[in-house]
Amino acid sequence: MKPMWTDTNGGGSESDLQSATEMATLGRASKSAPFTNSLGMKFVPVPGTEVLFCIHETRSRDFAAFMADRNRGYSMSGDDADEWRIGEFEQVPVGRGVGERAEQSNHAVASVSWLDAVAFCDWLSKKEGYTYRLPTDREWSVAVGIPQEGDGTPGVLTQIGIADVYPWGGSLEAASIKGNYADAAAEAKGTGLIYIKGYRDGFATTAPVMSFPANALGLYDIGGNLFEWCAGCYDGTDPGATDRSLTKSRVVRGGSWILDDSARLLSSYRYADHPTNRIGNVGFRVVVARSGG
Numbered sequence: 001m002k003p004m005w006t007d008t009n010g011g012g013s014e015s016d017l018q019s020a021t022e023m024a025t026l027g028r029a030s031k032s033a034p035f036t037n038s039l040g041m042k043f044v045p046v047p048g049t050e051v052l053f054c055i056h057e058t059r060s061r062d063f064a065a066f067m068a069d070r071n072r073g074y075s076m077s078g079d080d081a082d083e084w085r086i087g088e089f090e091q092v093p094v095g096r097g098v099g100e101r102a103e104q105s106n107h108a109v110a111s112v113s114w115l116d117a118v119a120f121c122d123w124l125s126k127k128e129g130y131t132y133r134l135p136t137d138r139e140w141s142v143a144v145g146i147p148q149e150g151d152g153t154p155g156v157l158t159q160i161g162i163a164d165v166y167p168w169g170g171s172l173e174a175a176s177i178k179g180n181y182a183d184a185a186a187e188a189k190g191t192g193l194i195y196i197k198g199y200r201d202g203f204a205t206t207a208p209v210m211s212f213p214a215n216a217l218g219l220y221d222i223g224g225n226l227f228e229w230c231a232g233c234y235d236g237t238d239p240g241a242t243d244r245s246l247t248k249s250r251v252v253r254g255g256s257w258i259l260d261d262s263a264r265l266l267s268s269y270r271y272a273d274h275p276t277n278r279i280g281n282v283g284f285r286v287v288v289a290r291s292g293g
Contacts, residue, residue, distance in 0.1 A: 041058075133241065
């Protein structure tokens, strides 16, 4: 997948800067043990990081709670602002099941931009008093099981890669794969996707979170279902996502329901996308800081 955009925004707004300042003062409370927050999102510590990861991708119903709050302090804009709620791919719902409303769905929310995801984290932080944010590229590598990846910018690390290491921990044989990728169900729905030969996960597009086995750290869909936004820039700058100026592309990781490409299924694969883009195979996962800062 290649990023598709024309960057016309040269700087952040006053409200962006205010939000960043407010976030810097949050997080004085700490979390170190597994917990479930007010939205029913479950978090667990990930050894080798200073954060707890949500065990699942952010669900459509989680994002709907954010959008329903009139005091959220953020307005989605653009012709695709409703795609998270009504999006389809070849007449198959994305981000919800057939006949299901996104507001009640346990499917992973799709078609949300990096800015949308960051705004959700800001809102949740203010709501609960903890520092919620997107994971850094490094934290995501630890979570997917490649803490040995080494140093380098996300772009460099993608070029280097780690051969034959996949999120499900096995080989690229269909019998070994565990997760929501391009499969025979997509073919049967006539989506036109090239699918993994011999593999069937049962979902033509998104799936409810936790539909497949968790990895060794207890994290679900760390590969497959949706690509996930990370905090930092693809060139390695701004790992903490304090810059909202939209001048640089952000890191996206994890594979999705649309993928069959062996190179892009690797745990070490990531790509760059513009922070305002909304795509039907990209969502996000939230982490929470163990302590303030």
